[in-house]
Amino acid sequence: MNKFLLILTLTILLFGISGVIIAEEFKDSIKIYQGENTINLSFDFNPLYVKDLMIIYPEIATVTYNESNQEWGYVNVFGGIGENFIISPNKIYTITTNQEVNLNLR
């Protein structure tokens, strides 16, 4: 499975898509790499505010998601600025971090 994911990631990178797409299903945690990561949080977890997510994981620099052609973003600077939206399961988010972090939301 891990080998398959690695090949998949490399394939996507080859197609010129910046960042890393990770589809997690049944794992307890998801690895966020340094830089920009587009992730689908497909596992079940209790929704939480993005501000609280950044309190737990201060390595996260920004979280962005799009809904109804509108972009929502939150930046981990000055104590957190931007729309404090809810992180929910089964939505796609773009997360940037300045270092690798394991996200465990269960």
Add this chain to the structure above:
Amino acid sequence: MKKVLALNIITMFLILPLCSAAHYIVGIVEDAKDGTQANGHTILLWNPLVGMQDNLSDIIGPLGNSHTNNIYMIDCELLNSGCNVSNTLSLRVINNGDNYISGDKNVTVTGFGYDLVDNITLNSPPNITYVNVDDNLTTPQNEIDLIPAETKEVSCIAIAMHYEGENSIINATGRFFDNVLSNYGSSEDNNENYWNESCFINYSYGNSNEVEISCKFDVWYYANSQNWNCTVNVTDNLSASSKSGDISLINPLLALGLDSLVNFELSGGEMVTDESTLNVTNYGNVKINLSLSGYAFEENDGYAMNCSEGEIRNISLDYEKFNLTATNEGSISLSEFEQKYTNLTSYPVVKKFDLDYRKDDSTNEAINETYWRIYVPSEITGNCQGNIIFGAVQAQGD
């Protein structure tokens, strides 16, 4: 398991175009030094290499993207030209109509999710605290007396202060205009609008935040008699400006000018001189009628002229006549003389003349002719000399 994973991957590919990368440009805008809050003002972001036409904006503070006092947050990826690592972007608080702006600040895009811009300070515009317009006569105040046929210097003095320091004030202009018939935006015209595009700024005045501004205007005698407004406009080094004005009354000016002596000539055998023409010029700023009277030696002496030779040395004032409306050239009989001309009198008599004041800046059109003749009795010889007194009286309809 593999089916679920494959389905997930397909879903990812389908929704991938919907999620775009974001890169935020964030920073603080400090309140202006006069206490005006930065919140609510608009900040603009653009790539100087592309031009300002491709720009993004945010409202500083809680109403903007940051939802936080004094902070802005702009996703530079939303620029039409996008933003890439090592791009230099520019930011500026733009004028919302209250003249509070900022200087430009640059930031270089890096690889991580956001970039922090150096603090920007909201620039307070210059503030004009005092304006006074008057001529050199301090009494009465706020009244300007023009000079016939000349210009009068009118001074507009203003005091301006700038929280950013007096040296931030780099230019001052003034407009002096008829507050009824003209306005600040009208073009220059000697009757109603004067411009001074480079007023003197005295940086020695007051404290380090104050300047004195002196705008001078050479106002022509035919400037309208109305309330006039002097508005001073002060601009700082960020092109923020403020203006303020003061009003003074330009008094009516009654004045006329005669460009020559009347020279009467008697043709052979005639008793009435040829018609002489005398041009009257309105050198004031109101429409005028004429008051006319005459004398030979001294006022009210009853004579038109005193002569050097002959049995009779004086010509009666009744014999000098004028026509203010029509010319009658050539020789005329005594009865025509009586009929077509009006007697000059010892005392001033106001006659309708309706000579309007000058309206044309390039040519003086405020000139009318008057026509004169005198009956010379046969006993008179030699040269004769007399006086006609012209007075200007304000005509109705002005």
